[in-house]
Structures are given as structure tokens and as C-alpha cells.
Amino acid sequence: MILCVTLNPCLDKTLNVPSWRPGDSVRGLSMSEVVGGKGNNVARALKRLGRETRPVTFLGGPVGDRCAALLRDSEGFDPLIVPCQAPTRTILTVRTEGSSEQTAFFDPDPEIQTEEADELLQAVDQAISAGSIEAVTLSGSSPSEATHGLYLDLISMARMRRLPVFLDTYGPPLETIWGFWPDVIQLNRRELSQHLKRDSLTDQEIFATLGTWACHGVRIAVVTDGPEAVLIQAEGQFYRAYPPEIEVVNPIGSGDCLLAGMVESWLAGLDLETILRRSISCAVANALVWDAGAIDPEEVARIEQEIELEPVTDLGDTSGERPGDAQGFLRVGVYGRSTSKFGRK
Template sequence: MTLNPCLDRTLVVPAWKPGDSVRGKAIRDVVGGKGNNVARALKRLGRSATPVTFLGGAAGETCHSLLKSEDGLDPILVETNSPTRVILTVATEGTTDQTAFFDPDPEIAQAEADELVARVERALSEPGVEALTLSGSSPSHTTHGVYSELISLARARRIPVFLDTYGPALEAIWGFWPTAIQMNRREAAMRLGRSTVDDEDVVGLLRDWKRRGVACGIVTDGPDPALIQFGETLYEAVPPEIEVRNPIGSGDSMLAGLVDAWLKRAEPEAILRHAVACAAANAAVWDAGAIDPETVERLESEVEIEPL
């Protein structure tokens, strides 16, 4: 699920400076939003995945078409009166420089939010559903409680839930908690009301999640080691060294890898190794979630997992 999707448009331009009239060299559209990236990565890993999201306006129509034609995914959609946002990323040719410009978040009507919950509830009742992933921010006050409601619905059906969010959507969770939570250090600092966090802060947060019934908690730190509480054991996971092309979507690919290995009932260290390798494989390509399974397999042997 993605509550705040986008049409992710990349414009490649020659070297420029503010005030220039710049003629683009190439343009590419991809459906963005963290849950859509997760679905794309899961499909690359051989899983059947169904994106769930809001879409509206011309950008929403383009996203719907791309999900089906480019990604081969059949989404569950609720059409909104508010148009889907566009994120324009301007990439300078021949460099790693890029700047992203975000449209404002859409306003989601209460009836639209209720309809999305109802459609997911129906889908969760169908046979063959193995997991639910909930990813990204909440765009509107009407959607802040959606993740909490869906966690309760899924856990009541014994369906594992994997959550990657922050801000109001995380603050709204009560009662049932997800099977796994993932976030980065910046989001962890936001959760704790601080500008930065150290390892002690992160470990405290992980242990708090464990007390709430979360089986696996992960706090990532880009290319630096991630701290993970898996059951009774605290781990440090060191990603492999790679040539980074585009880190956007690496956390989403990590979540996809976590789900993939979890459903295979792998051992904890194997699950974490697979998840971290998926994140690294994503950073080595441009399109978010477009991971190569052979690259993932190769990188797994380079991931260091250490119980602390």
C-alpha cells in the first residue's frame, strides 16, 4: 500500500545553473511512492504483488497505465478528486547531481480513505494473501489512521504486516502493532523528537517496538551499518560496498527483500542478509525497485551480519 503515490519524472539536462534556459536531453516517467517500489521489487524477486493506492487526475491516469504496461502490475485503486502529485527530478548529464521538486500533497476525502480501507479489507479476506506492506507518509488528516486500521484487520487474520512509515501515520498506531517496522535514522530522530540520534537512542527505540510485539525492527543509516532487533537478538548489518547510481527506493527494496525471505521461513541472519542485499542492488540501478535477482544473490555474500 502507498497512501501518497506520485508520478516520478526524471529530466536529464546538460550542466546548468539557476536562471539558465535549459533544454532537456531525455525524460523518463516511473510510478513512484514507496509501496509501488516495494511491489516492483517483489515482482523482480518472483513474488505476486498487488499495489494499493490512490490515483487522481491526468498524472494518476498516467500512473495507472504505467503500472499495468511497464510494471505488469494489477493495482487496487481508489480514484480521488485531488490530482496525484508529480515529482520532477532534474539530473545533470554525466554526473550524479540531481535535484527533486515535489508537488504539494493531495487532499484525500474521508469517503475516499474509507473506500480504500474497505477494498483492502475485502482483498485480505481472499485466499492466498501472504503479507501486507504499508509504506510511506500519510498525505492528509483523513489518511493518518489508515495504517493502524489495516494493521488490526490483517493481524486479526494472522497475516504478517510490514510497516515503513513515519510522522502522523506512525503516531496514530495503537492496539495491534505490525510484525516488522523499518525506518531510517532521520525518521527515528523524528519519532523521538530529536534532531539526531545515536546508537543508544536507536537501540532504545528498537527495544520499545519489541515490547509492543514487533518481531523485527530495523533502523537503517544509508551505506552505514543498520541496527536490527530480531526476536531476542540485536544485530548490526553492514551493507556491501557498491557503485551507487541512485539510492532512492533502496529502503523499499530492503522491505521487499525482508518480506520475500520472511515468507520463505529463512533463519533470521539469512532474512537480514537478503534484505540488505536487495537494498544495495537497488542503489546500483536508476529505477526504484528495479532490482536484479542475480545481483542480489551475489551481494548477499558481501553483507556482514553481526549479533551484538
């Protein structure tokens, strides 16, 4: 069982509309809804990959009740829900039919109370104490001051129980990380720039930061940049990974699927290269479908063969130029071999 923690969930509603302009009165063509939040996407993707998962989250008000029903009845999860006074937010995405255009409207974040944050911490502690937990994922933003330090508390709790921890966050929760560090950190280039209070970062500066995190015990650190090269530190080795070019349907949730692929292949005890390739292939597979986390394992296996993995030995080389032949075709290459194995430790 894998616990997938989301501090800031939502009811993610998608309204499909015909072509429109601001000021128009627009009648929707269809409406769909799913429980959003990064950790819920991770749980959904892990379930597609054959892993048993349990979402952990705050839910409040009628929207929270709807989310609980969707998780249980529509998706077959047994979520660990901490009730909160503040209503769960809704995100409305307006998608223009026949195009890639979409606009999302976010409700304000809920104000989680200190006692509610403590209750979630205790609930996770009880779930871990009951046994059968293999890993913990911590994903997404923190909605309020009372939750900013929760990820640090959960990391220390899991690490003391020798459970691997996978972290994907930014902003205040990332600022609190000290002492106990996760096994894996994932974030995107913009989030890392904000964390380091920089307008932009070179590849060399990113690799330097990932190297510093390695000194704190972070075994794998991943920085994504949309369809561009993924920068990686893994067991003291540095890589650029290049995803294949695809027709993107919806990129939302691709980072969550990357983390899900990391967890699944880590727990399977696969070698380092395979972990990295499979993780990125999960991210690419997610971008081929609309619903976040609804990845196809067969598509993941196919894409995995197309991921280019390039070791970086000269950290002064920040060109980031994509390797390829003169005609620009994708090359499927294997750049070195690692025999590192992963699993519970």
C-alpha cells in the same frame, strides 16, 4: 499475493539535462517516467524477486490516469485503485548527465477525503477476504489528515486475519500506532529521531527504542542510515549490519527494496540471518541502478555474501566501529547462527 499499500503515490518523472547553472535555459536530453511512491517500489522489487504483488493506492485526475495505465500496461500489475478527487502529485527529478547530481521538485500532497480513505480500507478488507493474500506492506507518508490513521486500521485488520504486516512510514502515521503493531517496522535514523523528537540519537538509544517495540510484538525492527551500519532488533536479538562499499547510481528506493527483501525471505521461511542479509543486499542492489525497485536477483545473491552481520550483546557499546582487518578490506563474516524460521503465523 502480497498487497503493497501506498497512500501518497506520484508520477515520478526524470529529466536528464546537460551541465547547467541556476538561471540557465536548459534543454532536456531525455525524459522518463514511472509510478512512484514507496509501496509501488516495494511491489516492483517483489515482482523482480518472483513474488506476485498487487499495488493498492489512491489515484486522481489525468496524472492518476497516466499512473494507472503505466502500472497496468507497462508493468503488468493489477492495481487496486481507489479514485480520489484530488489530482495525483508529480515529482520531477532533474538529473545532470555524466554526474551524480540530481534535484527533485515535489508537487503538494493531495487532500484525500474521509470517504475515500474509508473506501480504501473497505477495498483491502475485500481483497483479504477473497483469500490468497500472504502479506501486507504499508509504505510511505500520509498525504492528509483523513489518511493518518489508515495504517493503524490496516494493521489491525491484517493482524486479526493472521497476516504478517510490514510497515515503513514516519510522521503522523507512525504516531498513531498503538494496540496493534506490525511484525516488521523499518525507518531511517532521521525519521526515528523526528519520531522521538530528538535532534540526534546514539546507537544505544536506538536499540532501546527497538527493544521497546519488541515488547509490543514487533518481531524485526530496522533502522537504516544510508551507507552506514544498519541497526536491527530481530526476535529479541540485536545486530549491526554493514553493507559493502559500492559506486552509487541512485539510492532512492533502497529502503523500499530492503522491505521487499524482508517480505520475500520471510515468506520463504528462511533463517533469521539470511532474512537480514538478503534484505540489506536488496537495498544495496537498488542503489546500483537508476530506477527504484529495478533490482537484479543475481546481483542480490552476490551482494548477500558481502553483508557483515555483527551481534550486539553489550547495548552500552555504541562505538559502531566497522569491523575489518588492518588494511580496511571488507570481511565476509558469519557471526553466530540462528535457527529461527519465519513464515505465516
